[in-house]
Amino acid sequence: MSGFGPGDSFLADCPARLAVELIADKWTVVVLYGLSKGPVRHGELIELIGGISRKMLTQTLRRLQAHGLIRRHAYAEVPPRVEYELTPLGATLIDPIHMLTEWARANGDAVLDALDADPEPVAHSD
Amino acid sequence: MSGFGPGDSFLADCPARLAVELIADKWTVVVLYGLSKGPVRHGELIELIGGISRKMLTQTLRRLQAHGLIRRHAYAEVPPRVEYELTPLGATLIDPIHMLTEWARANGDAVLDALDADPEPVAHSD
């Protein structure tokens, strides 16, 4: 007996599932975190994050924008300048994200340790 | 300058990045949540989650196991029975995940609303 009742979990149909899939992306959390301190430019994000390609950054930003989590501000200057910032809605995601990063800070070592200790978690007898 | 100093963020090299990539997966969070109430069998998870294939479930479980977040318990019975449960380390992830699901519960509608309102977030003049 696991205690899951209908509507008690996001395990099948509830809206939470959608939101989880929103952020269950390699870059979404990182990008949101990068914007957590204020408006940041496209190029700044590239350097800040390190490892993301322009394409994926743009793609991620567009999706976040479409979901109402960030706002895009393009200045008609030369060279072009585009700043992204969290919307109030997006800002509400920072707290959960911070919890995740705090968890990571606290337990990252343990995870790496487990990875190191259990290279073959399933003892198959083949 | 937005206030990120070296070591201040997970934006480039710190271990938090690794952990974020651990859970930044379509199914990881859902599976962990599914295990949050106690040991669950493989087949139960399939039905509980709804939409995950056996392959992806196995794959996700293996990864979580390798990272030390869950433990696998195979009973030598017929028909075979395999139960998965959170390790203490994995249990520490439940709180952050709960924050995420709470956020989703609270703001899922707003996200869907934004999706509905902004079908074309970038006003390209092409």
Added chain:
DNA sequence: CAGGCTAGGTTTCCGATAGGAACCAGCAGG
């Protein structure tokens, strides 16, 4: 005036991955 620079974005190409369907193992029951 031609060419280069900047900065954001898009396109193209290709390798990696996700994910579903089908198959396998091993034994109990009809």
Added chain:
DNA sequence: CCTGCTGGTTCCTATCGGAAACCTAGCCTG
């Protein structure tokens, strides 16, 4: 003997991710 239950794996393909090149548009330099 054949089917079914359960967990897992293999095969195959559609999609995704990343690198690099190209585009736009205006200013600056030679």
